[in-house]
Amino acid sequence: MKKESLNFLFENEIKWEYPSEGVSRQIMGYNDDMMMVKVKFDTGAIGTQHKHPHTQTTYVVSGIFEFTTDGETKIVRPGDGVYMKPGVMHGCVCVEEGILIDTFAPIREDFL
Numbered sequence: 001m002k003k004e005s006l007n008f009l010f011e012n013e014i015k016w017e018y019p020s021e022g023v024s025r026q027i028m029g030y031n032d033d034m035m036m037v038k039v040k041f042d043t044g045a046i047g048t049q050h051k052h053p054h055t056q057t058t059y060v061v062s063g064i065f066e067f068t069t070d071g072e073t074k075i076v077r078p079g080d081g082v083y084m085k086p087g088v089m090h091g092c093v094c095v096e097e098g099i100l101i102d103t104f105a106p107i108r109e110d111f112l
Contacts, residue, residue, distance in 0.1 A: 030107050033106050034107065038099060038102075046094075051088055054086060057082070058101065058103075065093065065100070
């Protein structure tokens, strides 16, 4: 069965999910092949180190984050991006409250 979001998704109509303390997310669009997710972090919140079989890219909308991926750690700020290879450990710590846009290929069915 094909999974697919609505054509238009409005922030004030999408339920926020709370996967961990200080972290909230909204699913902003998807089909079987890809997914976009908005993630808000409070200062000090942790995106726990993990890995998954999906390719992931992240765009920093606001805030400051310390990201680790594939054993490399860097500070990223608004306008920066991060690429996570499939199956590679990655995670982040929010240094200053902010928003990330995550994209996944294929879809993260565990988020639905």
